[in-house]
Amino acid sequence: MTALTTREQIVTTADRLFYENGYEHTSFADIAAAVNISRGNFYYHFKAKDEILTAVIAARLAHTKTMIEGWEREAPNPEARIRRFMHMMIANRAAIKRYGCPVGTLVTEMAKLDHVAREDANKLFGLFRAWLGTQFRALGCGADADRLAMHLLARSQGVATLANAFGDDRFIRREVALMEEWLTAAVAHATPRPDNRRRQH
Structure with missing residues (x-):
């Protein structure tokens, strides 16, 4: 096992444990045990849990950019x-019902802890906000683009929170269908702008 592979495994495992158990309730020992490496090998890659958190947020940002x-x-x-x-909410509905939204839960926990990584965690929402705003502007929504992006983010977070509370799979599907109806209405009232993006193959 190379050093790079070991580091990647630590980050991937920590990401999962932070999501499932929360950052505060996940220890070095928990991560080391899940990766099945010695404490010495673990400390070779990361000296503090905050260092792992920084790596996890960076990995999530990279994954989100790739997905977009x-x-x-x-x-x-x-x-x-x-x-x-x-x-995306339907595709991830099983995890959302059990643990909530991975972005929302992380940002909320960082805020509660007043953690130094709070600003970096917020960049995950910022990435979605900026991208959604770009899409709404391309639809011709103009000055309303950011407002619509924030509304969609807020609505999706509300759905994730309630789905986690009630564990209702049908609720997620119903709410996504309603969001799609809302989007159809928003598009009908917009003035489309030419989409100059060249599709990549």
């Missing part, structure tokens, strides 16, 4: 791209 780039390539227009964002 995939939507850009695969979806033919801004409306279809926004729907990809909505359908």
Whole structure:
């Protein structure tokens, strides 16, 4: 096992444990045991839990950017791209019902702890906000683009919170369907702008 592979395994495992158990309730020992490496080998890669948190947030940002780039390539227009964002809740519904939204739970915990990584964690929402705003502007929503992006983010977070509280799979599907109806109405009232993005193959 190379050093890079070991580090990646630590970060991937820590990401899962932070999501499932919370950052505060996940210890070095928990992560080391899950990765099945010695404490000495563990400390070779990370000296403090905050260092792992920084690596986890960076990995989540990179993953989110890759996911968004995939939507850009695969979806033919801004409306279809926004729907990809909505359908993410259905694709991840099992984890959301059990643990909540991975972004929302992390940001909330960092805020409660007044943790130094709070600002970095917020960048995850910032990334979605900026991207959704770009899609709404391309749809012709103009000055309302950021407001619509924030509304969609807020609504998705509310759905994730209640789905986690009640464990209702049908609720997630119903709410996503309602979001799609809302998007259809928003598009109908917008003035479309040419989408000059070149699809990548």
